[in-house]
Amino acid sequence: MKRTLWPGVVVLALTVAACGSATRPASTPTGSAAAAPASKLVVWDWKSGEPYAKTYIEKAKADFAKKHPNVTVEFVPQPFEQYYTLLGAAMQTKTGPDVMLFNGGGQIRDRADSLLPLDEYVAEDKSRLAGWEAFAKDGKTYGAPVTLQGHPIYYNKALYEKAGITAPATTWDEFLANCDKLKKATGAACFALGNKEGIGPQFWLSGMGSGVLTPAEYDDWIAGKRDWKSPHVKKIFEMFKETGDKKLNNEGANSTAMFTDIFSVFNTGKAAHIIGLMSDIGHWKDFGEFIGPDKVGIMLAPVVTDGATPSLPYDGGIGYAVAKWTKDPKAAADLVRSLTTTDALSSFSAEAGAIASDTTISAPQDAPVVGEIVAQLKAGKPALHVAMDSKTIDLMGRLSQKLLSGSATVDEAVEELAASDQEN
Amino acid sequence: MSTRNTSPTVRPEISGRAAAGGTKERSRHGAARRRGRSERFAPYVLIAPAVLIIVALRLYPLALGVNFSFTGDGDANGTAVGFANYLELLDDPLFQTALGNVGLLVLLLPVAVAIPGLLATFIFLKVPGHRFFRSVYFFPAVLSPVIVGAIFNLMLAFDGPLNEFLGVIGLGPVDWLGDPGVAKFAVVGVQIWATFGMALVVFLAGFATLDASLLDAARVDGASLRQSIWHVIIPSLSQTIQFVFVTTMIGMLTSMFGLLYVMTSGGPEGSTYLPEYYIWIQQGQMNRPALASAASTVLFLIMLVVGLLQISVLRRAGRED
Numbered sequence: 001m002k003r004t005l006w007p008g009v010v011v012l013a014l015t016v017a018a019c020g021s022a023t024r025p026a027s028t029p030t031g032s033a034a035a036a037p038a039s040k041l042v043v044w045d046w047k048s049g050e051p052y053a054k055t056y057i058e059k060a061k062a063d064f065a066k067k068h069p070n071v072t073v074e075f076v077p078q079p080f081e082q083y084y085t086l087l088g089a090a091m092q093t094k095t096g097p098d099v100m101l102f103n104g105g106g107q108i109r110d111r112a113d114s115l116l117p118l119d120e121y122v123a124e125d126k127s128r129l130a131g132w133e134a135f136a137k138d139g140k141t142y143g144a145p146v147t148l149q150g151h152p153i154y155y156n157k158a159l160y161e162k163a164g165i166t167a168p169a170t171t172w173d174e175f176l177a178n179c180d181k182l183k184k185a186t187g188a189a190c191f192a193l194g195n196k197e198g199i200g201p202q203f204w205l206s207g208m209g210s211g212v213l214t215p216a217e218y219d220d221w222i223a224g225k226r227d228w229k230s231p232h233v234k235k236i237f238e239m240f241k242e243t244g245d246k247k248l249n250n251e252g253a254n255s256t257a258m259f260t261d262i263f264s265v266f267n268t269g270k271a272a273h274i275i276g277l278m279s280d281i282g283h284w285k286d287f288g289e290f291i292g293p294d295k296v297g298i299m300l301a302p303v304v305t306d307g308a309t310p311s312l313p314y315d316g317g318i319g320y321a322v323a324k325w326t327k328d329p330k331a332a333a334d335l336v337r338s339l340t341t342t343d344a345l346s347s348f349s350a351e352a353g354a355i356a357s358d359t360t361i362s363a364p365q366d367a368p369v370v371g372e373i374v375a376q377l378k379a380g381k382p383a384l385h386v387a388m389d390s391k392t393i394d395l396m397g398r399l400s401q402k403l404l405s406g407s408a409t410v411d412e413a414v415e416e417l418a419a420s421d422q423e424n
Numbered sequence: 425m426s427t428r429n430t431s432p433t434v435r436p437e438i439s440g441r442a443a444a445g446g447t448k449e450r451s452r453h454g455a456a457r458r459r460g461r462s463e464r465f466a467p468y469v470l471i472a473p474a475v476l477i478i479v480a481l482r483l484y485p486l487a488l489g490v491n492f493s494f495t496g497d498g499d500a501n502g503t504a505v506g507f508a509n510y511l512e513l514l515d516d517p518l519f520q521t522a523l524g525n526v527g528l529l530v531l532l533l534p535v536a537v538a539i540p541g542l543l544a545t546f547i548f549l550k551v552p553g554h555r556f557f558r559s560v561y562f563f564p565a566v567l568s569p570v571i572v573g574a575i576f577n578l579m580l581a582f583d584g585p586l587n588e589f590l591g592v593i594g595l596g597p598v599d600w601l602g603d604p605g606v607a608k609f610a611v612v613g614v615q616i617w618a619t620f621g622m623a624l625v626v627f628l629a630g631f632a633t634l635d636a637s638l639l640d641a642a643r644v645d646g647a648s649l650r651q652s653i654w655h656v657i658i659p660s661l662s663q664t665i666q667f668v669f670v671t672t673m674i675g676m677l678t679s680m681f682g683l684l685y686v687m688t689s690g691g692p693e694g695s696t697y698l699p700e701y702y703i704w705i706q707q708g709q710m711n712r713p714a715l716a717s718a719a720s721t722v723l724f725l726i727m728l729v730v731g732l733l734q735i736s737v738l739r740r741a742g743r744e745d
Contacts, residue, residue, distance in 0.1 A: 085708030092713060110711045113499065196602070197689050252582020254692045255602030261581075391710055398518075401692045405603065 040072045041326070041335055044087065045101030047318070047352075049077030056348040064338035068331050087111075091323075098326040099335050102143050104134025104316040105386035106393060115142040116322040121333035129340060129357045131316025133222075133382055143321035144340045145357035146348065147279040150314025151207045151383060152298040152373060154284070156291055159186045159272045168299035172211070172239070175302040179248055182272045190248035192271035194262025195404065196255055198397020204240050205396075206313040206383035207275035211301030212236050213384075215309055222382050228418030232305055237403065237410045239304070244404040254401050258282075267291060279317045279354035284369045286353070293367040300376070312376035313383035316357060389424040392417060486724075493717035501714075509718035519719065522697040525608065526726065529676045529698075532612055536672050537665065540620040544627035545653060548634075558628070565621030569679065572618045573686030577601070580610060580687075604695035607688055611696055612676075615683055619675055623668045630664030670734040677727065699723040 047053045061073055076097065078086055084107060090096030091114045102108040108115070117140040125144060126132065135143030155168060163185035169175035179190035193200050210218060213232050220227065227233065243249050250256065250265050263282045266274040267290035276282045287296045300310035320339050322332040338344070342358050349356035355373060385393060396417055402408035496505040513519045543561060547554045564572065579586050580600035587597040600610045638660065642652045658665070681700045688696040690705065699719060707716035 082708075084711075085704070088708055088711055088713065110498070113501075196691060198691060251597070252599050252602050255580075255582050255599050255607075394705075394710070398691065398694045401602075401604075405693065407604070407693065 039070065040074060041099060041328075041332055042097040043073060043075045043099045043101075043320075043335070044078055044083075044090075044097040045075065045320075046078055046080040046083050047101060048075040050352070052351040052353075053348065055351060056344050059344040059347055060335075060339045060341070063341055063344065064335050067334050067338070071328070071331050073335060094325045096323055096325075098328075098332045099320055099322055099339075101146075101318055102135070102321050103318055104131065104143070104145065104149065106388065106390040108135055108143055108319075108321060109137045110390060112137045112140075112142050114324050116324050116326065116329055116333070117142060118144065118322060118333055118336065121330070122337060125337060125340060128342070128360055130359050130377070131314070131319075131357045134316035134386055135319050135321070143316075143319040144336050145316030145319040146340060146345065147317035147352075147354040148314050148357055148377070149280070149317030149383075150278040150312055150355075150373075150380065151203050151275050152278065152312060152376075153207050153273055153301065154266070154276050154287060154369075155273045155297045155299055156188075156266070156269060156271075157295040157297045158291060159188050159269060160297075162186050168297065169302050170300075172302045172304045176246075176248075179272070186269070186272070188269060189250045189265075189271040190273060191243055191250070192262050192265040192274040193243070193249040193253040194256040194258035194265075195253045195397075195401060196257045196261075198394070198400055199258045200253070201237075201240060201396050201400035202385040202393060203275040204400075205236055205385045208239060208301045209236055209384040210311045210313060210381065211308050212239070212304045214305060214307050218381060218384070221384055222387050224387065226387075226418075226421055228414055228421065234410060234414050235304060237413055240400065241403045241410055244406075249404075254404055263287070278314060278373060280352070283353065284367050284373065288367045288369070293369070296367065296369045298369055298372050298376075312373070312380035314355075314377065314380050315382050315386045317354070319357070388421060391424055392420040395420050489717050490721050492714055493721050495714050497712045497714045505714075509715050510722070512715060513718055513722065518694050518697055519699075519702055521694055522699045522702045523726075525696065525698050526677065528608065529612065530673070533669065533673055533676070536612075536616045536620070536676065537623065537668050539616060540623035540668070541627055541661075541665065543620075544624050544631060545657060547624075547628065548631040549649075558624075561624050562621035564618045567618065569618065569682030570686050572614060573683045576610075576614045577687055601688055602692050604693045607692055607696050611680070611683055611687055614687065615676060615680055618683075619672070619679075623672055626668055626671070627661070627664060630661045634660050666737055670738060673730065673734065677730065699726070 048057050057075060064071075064073060087096065087100060088111075091111065094114075102111075119141050122141065122144050129145055131145035131148050132141055135141060135145060159182055160166075160168075163178070163181045165178050165181060169178050182188055182190060195201075209221075212235050213221065213230075217227065217230060217232060244253070250262075250271050256262050256265070259281060263274070263276070263286060265271050266276075267287060269291065274282075274287075276287070278284075284293075284296055284298075300312065303310060320336045322329060322336060326332045340357065342360055345356040345358040346361040348354060349358075349361060355370075355377075359377075385396075388396075399408055399413040399416060403410065403413055493509055494504055494506060495501070496503050496508070540561075543557070547558050547561075551557075567575075578584055581587075582597060582599055582602065586600070590597060598606060601607050634657070638656050639652060642656050647655070678700070680698055681704070684690060684696055684698060684701050685704075690697045690701050699722070703716045703719045703723065706712040706719060
């Protein structure tokens with residue numbers, strides 16, 4: 001019954017939200033620690049409704065009940081497609097949930113002004129969990145990571161064997177030669193690329209970046225000092241265009257959807273490589289179910305620039321944050337902590353097929369490639385695209401489609417991206 | 425209360441003022457005045473619910489929305505920024521594309537009207553199987569845009585059945601939803617496919633009022649099919665055609681969001697953006713509610729102009745009656 005009410009509530013919220021803020025500046029502080037303890041905390045996410053998250057949520061709730069027996073917690077699962085639309089509307093009215101799930105990077109940073117800095121509450125968890133940077137802005141932490149998300153380059157070992165390739169390439173030229181061999185021996189495309197929504201270049205930039213940028217350039221990029229004039233940055237986009245020009249991708253890349261369609265291209269052996277994910281979807285577990293867990297391999301970015309040190313790009317994947325207007329910040333922060341205990345996270349990792357943020361639990365061991373991923377975590381670095389703002393990311397999506405179709409040159413694309421990146 | 429004593433042509437209030445008499449007389453006139461006042465207010469009381477609903481739920485939010493479009497986003501939330509959002513819109517190539525696509529829809533409107541018109545003509549002329557076609561043509565109109573979008577996503581996929589068919593007959597594959605020059609027309613084509621059934625029904629209703637003797641006369645005079653369509657059917661149906669123009673226009677400008685969302689997500693290269701989709705992206709994905717309000721205001725103004733033009737067209741059509 002409760003669920004059927006939501007559309008109505010949302011419509012109302014949208015109507016009010018679209019109008020309300022003009023009369024209420026954001027700087028007005030709402031809710032203070034001195035207020036009476038909240039009797040109820042509302043959590044919004046897009047995971048708690050899934051069967052695989054059941055044990056995780058139960059464990060987190062039990063842990064929280066021990067600390068705050070008189071506070072009830074309500075989880076409200078929202079559809080992911082609409083999540084940030086609904087959340088944005090709720091935030092405008094400052095009547096949204098107390099605790100909410102976020103993707104790391106732009107999504108949480110763009111909304112940091114509505115969130116409570118958690119540093120004083122989560123200090124104890126800092127060394128146990130990895131991936132904090134994706135939930136931080138200007139030195140303050142706004143969320144606690146639940147999973148790690150990254151972009152390994154997966155390859156199909158069966159196709160490699162058929163083409164007589166014994167080990168993945170370590171340089172770009174060697175990689176291109178392998179693609180030729182794979183095409184001739186198996187007919188498979190080199191890359192499975194789904195760029196309908198323009199997500200392809202995000203994965204590309206992060207998956208390939210560490211082989212092109214020098215370590216110093218890489219670190220500067222993450223720190224916000226992005227040198228768009230660097231020939232190495234341009235080279236990453238040239239390589240992306242090259243995959244289109246040399247027909248290394250599956251056909252119709254610009255009209256193939258990333259999350260619904262492209263993984264099946266890799267799963268059915270029609271492409272030999274895919275820059276995938278580590279958690280949630282499009283990862284080792286999904287691929288393993290189709291091509292066999294022992295046939296999924298990961299490789300590091302092939303080296304293009306002398307001195308580049310390829311590394312696994314990853315960040316905090318998803319994590320919980322606390323709204324600024326919550327009545328009882330301490331309880332809300334404790335709930336976030338309960339959602340990131342070792343016990344709860346190990347359930348989530350095993351059942352959802354995710355690389356959890358907790359470095360003290362062992363990753364699910366049903367696939368050898370997980371060991372390879374975990375082995376790379378230590379030397380891994382934040383993904384390049386996560387450091388960019390969502391407007392520039394959106395622009396990059398459209399430009400990448402132009403690069404593939406030939407209606408924009410690399411120079412034009414990089415110039416537009418530089419302008420957008422510096423503006424934001 | 426009786427008004428028998430007063431002249432039937434004079435209202436009670438006036439007669440009351442004219443004849444100031446005894447107490448009985450006065451009280452009667454006082455009651456008449458009260459009744460007159462309540463009669464004066466009655467209309468306002470009666471329309472008050474409607475007016476209040478329109479003002480509170482339509483005009484006030486609209487005013488707030490317009491007001492909101494003059495404020496900033498993010499750090500500037502709540503502070504007045506003048507026309508900055510509107511200038512940003514004018515500057516945004518994506519919004520320009522969206523407006524350009526509105527223009528494209530207007531240009532394609534005659535096609536969207538001609539197709540159901542022509543098919544209705546064939547049904548009216550009782551081509552073989554016309555009963556069957558009548559129901560088949562209407563069928564897509566009952567499907568939701570999301571379902572239609574999903575169906576055509578499969579049909580128009582690069583490795584989908586349509587391209588397979590083209591391959592069999594020796595034509596190269598077309599990237600229906602991946603080529604910016606093609607995708608726009610693919611989406612509009614699907615929109616027309618999905619909605620022309622309704623217009624077809626309206627046309628058939630119009631045909632029902634058509635004077636059959638005119639057609640018979642044309643036939644006797646030896647008019648060809650083209651001549652009878654051009655000289656008999658179209659002039660007789662001018663009002664129906666105008667009505668279908670107006671409703672199709674409204675449909676295309678306000679109900680393509682679902683199709684866009686499912687079929688292209690505004691892509692490829694942002695070529696299938698429409699203002700509605702732009703508003704949704706800015707508000708939901710980019711966290712720019714004030715900019716989205718500005719875009720909504722622009723869309724509102726466009727619809728206002730289009731709506732007023734359409735009303736004047738309809739009025740003119742009505743006057744010809």
